[in-house]
Amino acid sequence: MLLKVENLTKRFGGLVAVSDVSFGIERGEIIGIFGPNGSGKTTLLNLLAGLLPPSTGRVVWKGENIAGARPNVIASRGVIKTFQNPQLFSELSVFEHVMIASFLAFTRIKDHSRLSSFLAPGKGEAVLRARAEKALTLCRLQGASEKSAAELSYGEEKMLGVAMAMMCEPELLLLDEPASGLGNDEIHNLENVLRDLRAHGTTLCIIDHKVAFLAKFADQAIALQQGCKIAQGRPNDVLADPAVVKAYLGRSHHA
Ligand SMILES: Nc1ncnc2c1ncn2[C@@H]1O[C@H](COP(=O)(O)OP(=O)(O)OP(=O)(O)O)[C@@H](O)[C@H]1O
Ligand SMILES: [Mg+2]
Known part of the structure; x- marks a missing residue:
C-alpha cells in the first residue's frame, strides 16, 4: 500500500x-x-x-x-497537490512556467540521490529541459510551449498547472x-x-x-x-x- x-x-x-x-x-x-x-x-x-x-x-x-x-x-x-486555478505570470511562456516549477522542485528536494540528477556537472539544465518537454508532452501542451500564459485558454491553464506539478516528479x-x-x-x-x-x-x-x-x-x-x-x-x-x-x-x- x-x-x-x-x-x-x-x-x-x-x-x-x-x-x-x-x-x-x-x-x-x-x-x-x-x-x-x-x-x-x-x-x-x-x-x-x-x-x-x-x-x-x-x-x-x-x-x-x-x-x-x-x-x-x-x-x-x-506527494504533490495541484491547485484548482494555478497562479500564472501572464507575460511568461508555458515553457518558462514549467522551468520555474522545476526550481521550486529543486528547493523542495533535500534528498541527495534526487538532487544529484540536477547537479551532475553541465547536465543540470539539459536534464531540466528534457523533463520540461516530457511534462508538456504528457499534458498535451507541446504545441503551446512558446505561448504566453495570457494567450492560454482556461483548459490550457489548468493543464499547465498539472505540467508544473509533474516537474516535481x-x-x-x-x-x-x-x-x-x-x-x-x-x-x-x-x-x-x-x-x-x-x-x-x-x-x-x-x-x-x-x-x-x-x-x-x-x-x-x-x-x-x-x-x-x-x-x-x-x-x-x-x-x-x-x-x-x-x-x-x-x-x-x-x-
Ligand atoms: N479553513 C476553514 N475554516 C473553517 N471552515 C472550513 C475551512 N475550510 C473548509 N471549511 C468548512 O469545512 C467544510 C468542508 O469544506 P471543503 O472545502 O473541504 O468541502 P468540498 O467538498 O471541497 O466543497 P466544494 O465541492 O464546494 O469544493 C465546509 O463546511 C467548509 O465551510
Ligand atoms: Mg473543494
Whole structure:
C-alpha cells in the first residue's frame, strides 16, 4: 500500500470537515473522491498534502506517518497537490512556467540521490529541459510551449498547472477538481492526459463533484458526505450505493 489514511479527522471549531476517514491507495491506481459541496473533499486533500494539520488520525506514506508534516517535506517525499486555478505570470511562456516549477522542485528536494540528477556537472539544465518537454508532452501542451500564459485558454491553464506539478516528479499527484470549468472537448483531453499520467507511473487521487467524469477511469471511488466516508469501491458500485443515491438526491426514493 503506497498511502494509508487512518481515522483522519479535521475540525474547524465546532465543525467536523473530515470525520474519521480511512482508506488506502495502491501504487499506480487512480482513486476518485466525490461528494456534494462542503462534504470535505478539499480539506481531505489538504490534509494529505500537509497544507492543513489533521486534528487526529494518521497519513501513512510508504509505512511512515507524515500527518502534520510541512507541505515542502511531504512534497519532497513525492506527494504533490495541484491547485484548482494555478497562479500564472501572464507575460511568461508555458515553457518558462514549467522551468520555474522545476526550481521550486529543486528547493523542495533535500534528498541527495534526487538532487544529484540536477547537479551532475553541465547536465543540470539539459536534464531540466528534457523533463520540461516530457511534462508538456504528457499534458498535451507541446504545441503551446512558446505561448504566453495570457494567450492560454482556461483548459490550457489548468493543464499547465498539472505540467508544473509533474516537474516535481510526484509519485502521488493530488488533483482538486481538474475538470471544473472545462468544456466537453477539454474534459476529453483531460481524461486522456490522466490516463497517460498513470501509464507514466504516477498514482492519482482526484476529487470532483462530477461523478460521471470520475467513474470513467477511476479504479476506486470514495463518496463523502458531511466529512464522512459513506461508500467505497468500484465507481459504478459506489454510484449505485443507496447511501450515495440518498446523499445526491437529498432523500431516498422510498423516503
Ligand atoms: N479553513 C476553514 N475554516 C473553517 N471552515 C472550513 C475551512 N475550510 C473548509 N471549511 C468548512 O469545512 C467544510 C468542508 O469544506 P471543503 O472545502 O473541504 O468541502 P468540498 O467538498 O471541497 O466543497 P466544494 O465541492 O464546494 O469544493 C465546509 O463546511 C467548509 O465551510
Ligand atoms: Mg473543494
